[in-house]
Amino acid sequence: MKVLPEWIMVGFSAATCKYVESHTLYSWEFSSSLTVEEETSGNRARKIKIFIGVVVPVGVVIAGTVIAFIIWRKKYVKRTTLETTNLISINYHLQRGAGPSRFSYIDLASATNNFSKHGKLGERGFGAVYRGYLNDLDMRVVVKRISSGSRQGKNEYVTEVKVISQLRHINLVKLIGCCQDRNDFILVYEFMPNGSLDFHLFGRRSPLTWPIRYQISLVLASSLLYLQEEWEQCVVHRDIKSSNVMLDSSFNVKLGDFGLAKLMDHEVGHKTTGLAGTIGYLAPEYISTGRACKESDVYSFGVVLLEITARINFVDPGGKSDLGLVEWIWGLYGKWELLLAVDAKLGKDFDEKQVERLIIVGLWCALPDFSSRPSIRQAIQVLHMETLMPNLPVKMHVPMYHVSLPSLSSGSEEPLVTHSSIDVGC
Structure with a gap:
């Protein structure tokens, strides 16, 4: 009270x-003790x-x-x-x-020994990958089982079946078939005996000789040319990296994993897709704007070229632990010491002119300013020595993106992006 x-x-x-x-x-x-x-x-x-x-x-x-x-x-x-x-x-x-064959769950469970751990090749994307054998077709295959309950994984399943089944190129991994049985979504690919490129570059597999590495670069570029210019629509892969570059028994290249791919008309310069892919291979403008385009795939291709040529466990002379592969090699380019970047596994058994050409094309494709990057056709012409090598800046340019929100009356939902460049020491 x-x-x-x-x-x-x-x-x-x-x-x-x-x-x-x-x-x-x-x-x-x-309750209360108060009585009123x-x-x-x-x-x-x-x-x-x-x-x-x-x-x-x-x-x-x-x-x-x-x-x-x-x-x-x-x-x-x-x-x-x-x-x-x-x-x-x-x-x-x-x-x-049309498209790939359709398998039953029982067929694929039998082909993989009930998805045995002994036949598991690893985890890729939103599912586990298994080694399998189809008795009816007398064929070794790779089976990718989408993680149960993964909505994004199911989206990738749909994209793979609808996109890659339409593509026809000798250097793209062939989708043999698929299976959708209740909550199971499974993809079946041709088996690639020599695995993925990253196993040979960074793993314990036998190192690749220089002629094979250079040929891998040329064939990978050819597959990108098909996706970007030669098919009826432009295919933006969005996840080009060494682990998606597969090698058959003769070390022929086949690009795989189209779960993040997007289709767009050739006249469209870019498409807002949302950020997806692998850190280290993503173009800076794609990270900033979420807009996928041919140039963002060219950037990823450039990083793969540098990985094919250079040693990954490099020692940064400047002592900066966060210095990336592109920045490190650009520092060597500025001092014209590109041969210091060559993978030690090659010893001295390589063509110096080809090494310099491949590294310079890789840096050209990985230019931070997307408008200065070459088309994949231009990159191929330089790799085939059909035209002169580009004259790159001695110092790496870093783009600065300025995102401004549109006015409420404009009716636009996409940010307006401008960019400029500044020089930084490497």
């Missing part, structure tokens, strides 16, 4: 921001106030929960409908006999 006013209202409230939760009040009680004699009308008024104070907040909570559930339900139905439409589209093409 000495602290509180004459009338007190007790209520309950809760909030979870954008998340949907159900809050249920099972019971509550209130009031008239009947006063008791009735107090009961009305208490009723309003309890019912109104609870009603607001219930209404908010119902509205949030309706919004979530609409988004869920829309997403599920889109996934179902994609799967129906795939089934339609498969039933017409």
Whole structure:
């Protein structure tokens, strides 16, 4: 009585921001040692106030929960409908006999010895990869099983089946077939006996000779030319890296893993896709804007060229632990000491002119300013010695991106991006 006013209202409230939760009040009680004699009308008024104070907040909570559930339900139905439409589209093409073959889950479980750990080749993307053998086709295959419950993995499954099944090029990994059985989404590829390029560059496999490395560079460039200019649409791979460059029994190159690929018309310069790929291979403008384009794939290709040529475990003479491969090699280029970057596994058994050419083309493709990068056709011409090598700046240029929000009246949802360059010492 000495602290509180004459009338007190007790209520309950809760909030979870954008998340949907159900809050249920099972019971509550209130007791007081205070005894106050009031008239009947006063008791009735107090009961009305208490009723309003309890019912109104609870009603607001219930209404908010119902509205949030309706919004979530609409988004869920829309997403599920889109996934179902994609799967129906795939089934339609498969039933017409187009694209890869369709396998049953039992067939693939048998081919991989029930997805045995002994046959597991590793984890790639959103699924595990297994070695398998199809008795009916008398063929060794690689089976990629999408992780259960991975929505992004299912999206990659749809993209792989719809994109790579349409492409026809000798230097692209062939998709043999697929399987969608309830919650299982499985892809079947041709088996590549010599694995991926990164195993030979960074792993314990026998080192590749220089002629094989140079040939890998030329063939990889040829496969990119097909994707960017020679097919009916431009295919932006978005995940070009040495672990996706596969080698057959004769060390012929085949580019694989099209789960992140995007299709666009040849006239379209870029497409807002959201950031995806592997750190170290991503172009700086793609990281800043989320816009995928041919030039961002050219950047990744340039990094792979440098990996093919250079030793990865380099010692940074400047003592900067965060210095990347591109920056380190550019420092050697500025002093014209490119041969110091050559992989020690090669010894002295390499063509110096080819090494310099490959490194310079790699730096050219990895220019931070995307407008200064070559097209893949221009890069191929230099690699085949059909044109002169580019004259690159002695110091590496680092682009500075300025993102400005459009006015509300413009109606545009994409950021307006400009860029400039500054010189930094390497």
